[in-house]
Amino acid sequence: MYYIGLMSGTSMDAIDVAVVRFDTGSLSLAGYHQYPIADDIRREVRALSSTSALEDIARLDAVLGGLFADAVTTLLDETGLKARDIAAIGSHGQTVLHLPDATPPRTLQIGDPNIIACRTGVVTVADFRRMDLAAGGQGAPLAPTFHAHYLRSPDLDRVILNIGGIANITILPREPATVTGFDTGPGNGLLDDWNFLHNRTVMDKDGAWAGTGTVVAELLRDLLDDPYFSLPPPKSTGRDYFNLAWLNNRLEAYPDTPPEDVQATLLQLSIRNIATAITAVAPPAREVYICGGGVHNAALVNGLRDALQGVHVGSTAELGIDPDAVEAMTFAWLARRRLDREPGNLPSVTGARKEVLLGGVYDSSNK
Numbered sequence: 001m002y003y004i005g006l007m008s009g010t011s012m013d014a015i016d017v018a019v020v021r022f023d024t025g026s027l028s029l030a031g032y033h034q035y036p037i038a039d040d041i042r043r044e045v046r047a048l049s050s051t052s053a054l055e056d057i058a059r060l061d062a063v064l065g066g067l068f069a070d071a072v073t074t075l076l077d078e079t080g081l082k083a084r085d086i087a088a089i090g091s092h093g094q095t096v097l098h099l100p101d102a103t104p105p106r107t108l109q110i111g112d113p114n115i116i117a118c119r120t121g122v123v124t125v126a127d128f129r130r131m132d133l134a135a136g137g138q139g140a141p142l143a144p145t146f147h148a149h150y151l152r153s154p155d156l157d158r159v160i161l162n163i164g165g166i167a168n169i170t171i172l173p174r175e176p177a178t179v180t181g182f183d184t185g186p187g188n189g190l191l192d193d194w195n196f197l198h199n200r201t202v203m204d205k206d207g208a209w210a211g212t213g214t215v216v217a218e219l220l221r222d223l224l225d226d227p228y229f230s231l232p233p234p235k236s237t238g239r240d241y242f243n244l245a246w247l248n249n250r251l252e253a254y255p256d257t258p259p260e261d262v263q264a265t266l267l268q269l270s271i272r273n274i275a276t277a278i279t280a281v282a283p284p285a286r287e288v289y290i291c292g293g294g295v296h297n298a299a300l301v302n303g304l305r306d307a308l309q310g311v312h313v314g315s316t317a318e319l320g321i322d323p324d325a326v327e328a329m330t331f332a333w334l335a336r337r338r339l340d341r342e343p344g345n346l347p348s349v350t351g352a353r354k355e356v357l358l359g360g361v362y363d364s365s366n367k
Contacts (some may be wrong), residue, residue, distance in 0.1 A: 001087035005332030006068050009095045010165025011188050011241055017071040018328035031079035032325045039324040048096045064094050065112030069119035083121035090335025091126045098238035100138040107139045124334040125359040134346045137352030140236035143168035144181040144349045146330040151319055158287040163294025165189030167274050170183035171282045181349045182233035185273035187294050188244045190266050193244050198259045207299025213264030222250050224270050234351030241330045275307035291316045291326035
């Protein structure tokens with residue numbers, strides 16, 4: 001049987017959908033597709049906040065549920081697989097709120113799994129984060145569990161770096177040492193948002209626009225002075241914290257800074273927060289493998305290579321896993337874990353009091 005994973009990250013550049021086959025101790029990617037998200041829907045979802053109208057949240061929950069279902073059926077058509085061939089879909093959903101340190105802690109992912117299950121005819125597992133939160137954890141990051149199973153080396157320490165809107169790292173020491181990980185801070189998110197504000201394009205391809213600017217050293221120091229960067233793990237964050245409002249508050253002291261200089265500085269912010277985190281918590285690591293959209297930003301990757309001298313910085317493709325598909329594959333695997341009644345979290349990563357089953361199961365009414 002195959003499993004499908006669905007992922008729409010903080011960048012919302014597309015819905016990643018992967019079909020995965022799991023065998024004893026190994027896995028294979030049977031199909032992968034990036035399903036587009038219309039610009040108007042992307043803007044509406046990104047505009048959601050803790051003060052948004054309940055009707056808007058409910059409407060976009062249904063809209064995204066339909067998009068996720070369409071992404072699945074599109075990939076099934078491309079691969080020739082049928083709904084009966086799929087054991088389950090694991091849908092991360094679209095995070096619209098993540099406040100794990102609030103009172104009470106809370107996180108919300110939308111993209112109605114009832115719609116996914118009903119339209120595809122496949123059992124769907126969703127709402128992965130809140131059980132870990134209920135157990136005292138951050139609810140994120142969740143990918144380190146998958147990384148530990150499939151990307152760990154018996155011979156040397158390595159780091160898996162996922163660069164989405166937010167960057168997170170998984171520290172994979174040689175066994176039997178404990179796997180850890182956390183969100184380091186901004187990845188692509190602020191870069192994309194600032195670029196869209198000034199250029200009306202969804203991304204600064206290869207950091208080309210940032211390359212036309214000059215880093216403002218004082219501004220970079222102010223950005224890196226944010227308390228989040230010095231917090232010890234476990235920790236996680238999101239667009240609720242690192243957003244344009246956060247940036248604009250700090251830009252008030254630099255009113256005449258050209259936009260391209262801000263972009264150059266934001267690129268260095270991403271490089272520095274990631275590299276500093278890796279150096280601080282994983283100094284023995286000799287390998288860093290990148291996945292997520294940031295792997296395609298040449299300026300970001302080259303900046304990390306410069307900052308991590310003596311460390312091999314490459315892509316998870318070198319380990320046999322498509323860097324674009326890693327997160328979608330993670331949620332296919334977490335769906336399998338849930339149906340097998342095996343825990344999906346790592347307390348050493350999230351800070352939860354115990355291992356727990358992640359996700360609610362939505363059975364298909366079409367079977």
